Amino acid sequence: MYKILVIAPSWVGDNMLMQPMLMRLKQRHPDCQIDVLAPPWTAGLLNAMPEVAKVLINPFPHGALHLLQRYRLGKQLRAEHYQQVLVLPNSLKSALVAFFANIPLRTGFVGESRYGLLNDARKLDKQALPLMVERFAQLAESPQGKIPRPLPNPVLQVSEAQCRYTLDKLALSLHKPVTVFCPGAEYGAAKRWPTSYFADIALRLHAQGEAVWLLGSGKDRAVADEINQLTGNHCNNLCGRTDLSDALAILACAQRVISNDSGLMHLAAALDKPLIALFGSSSPQFTPPLSPNAQVVQYSIACSPCFKRVCPLGHFDCMMQLTPDKVWAQLQSLPVLAGQ
Numbered sequence: 001m002y003k004i005l006v007i008a009p010s011w012v013g014d015n016m017l018m019q020p021m022l023m024r025l026k027q028r029h030p031d032c033q034i035d036v037l038a039p040p041w042t043a044g045l046l047n048a049m050p051e052v053a054k055v056l057i058n059p060f061p062h063g064a065l066h067l068l069q070r071y072r073l074g075k076q077l078r079a080e081h082y083q084q085v086l087v088l089p090n091s092l093k094s095a096l097v098a099f100f101a102n103i104p105l106r107t108g109f110v111g112e113s114r115y116g117l118l119n120d121a122r123k124l125d126k127q128a129l130p131l132m133v134e135r136f137a138q139l140a141e142s143p144q145g146k147i148p149r150p151l152p153n154p155v156l157q158v159s160e161a162q163c164r165y166t167l168d169k170l171a172l173s174l175h176k177p178v179t180v181f182c183p184g185a186e187y188g189a190a191k192r193w194p195t196s197y198f199a200d201i202a203l204r205l206h207a208q209g210e211a212v213w214l215l216g217s218g219k220d221r222a223v224a225d226e227i228n229q230l231t232g233n234h235c236n237n238l239c240g241r242t243d244l245s246d247a248l249a250i251l252a253c254a255q256r257v258i259s260n261d262s263g264l265m266h267l268a269a270a271l272d273k274p275l276i277a278l279f280g281s282s283s284p285q286f287t288p289p290l291s292p293n294a295q296v297v298q299y300s301i302a303c304s305p306c307f308k309r310v311c312p313l314g315h316f317d318c319m320m321q322l323t324p325d326k327v328w329a330q331l332q333s334l335p336v337l338a339g340q
Contacts, residue, residue: 074100
């Protein structure tokens with residue numbers, strides 16, 4: 001059996017965009033076993049991917065060196081006898097475990113001058129591979145190989161049993177049509193649509209007899225609380241009350257989703273939910289939602305995308321000019337799927 005280790009990114013959305021690479025590895029090596037070394041908060045997502053045999057927890061905080069601990073982990077992994085490792089993050093630190101594990105073929109992009117740690121170091125052609133999903137997929141090919149196009153979209157499925165379990169756990173019902181809002185963005189405030197705009201859409205949906213659930217991590221709780229207060233508490237704030245498996249089930253129950261460019265946006269796309277994806281400081285030409293049922297909504301200005309965590313010019317026009325009326329119009333054009 002050909003055993004492959006994948007060292008995964010830290011972000012939930014990036015892990016979702018990694019899945020077509022895993023699919024391609026299975027195509028090229030049908031009998032392979034793919035294990036993924038990933039942060040603990042992504043385990044629920046990775047365990048939902050049929051391509052992943054085992055999730056190994058990466059214990060190192062983002063940006064921390066911990067050289068001795070990485071050596072010890074690499075030494076432990078030698079017993080797994082992996083034939084290849086794919087290192088997706090571009091940092092030097094991320095390649096250390098692969099090197100210490102003595103894995104024969106160590107594949108990744110050059111990144112932070114990692115020639116000594118990777119023996120299959122690729123140079124990234126950003127023009128040929130503009131999308132992050134394409135860049136990940138390229139690592140599944142031979143050094144001179146090209147990715148097959150079109151790439152398959154990421155795909156997730158949630159069982160009815162998991163949906164029922166999560167609804168019961170959180171005391172939720174589907175008596176009304178549900179729209180899920182994902183108002184957070186782990187990267188920074190420049191990716192977040194204004195709370196008053198989310199509240200405006202929520203009130204319109206409430207007037208139509210529909211339910212709005214606010215989904216996100218504990219870090220998004222304050223933003224979601226503000227949205228809920230602006231609506232007179234007509235929303236159900238679930239931020240901080242769910243793990244990743246619960247979040248997947250909640251998204252699977254939704255009739256439609258409105259999300260900032262975030263990990264939850266990519267999960268909703270992988271579930272093929274009718275989706276409004278709001279882009280401001282980031283670019284849909286780099287990390288778009290990969291689903292035919294997703295619609296990207298953005299207001300293009302000269303300084304966008306800037307990829308900054310906070311608007312460097314202070315006006316935040318890329319989101320402020322993306323008014324509720326514009327988003328509401330797009331929401332009306334979303335497809336209605338069978339069974340929704």
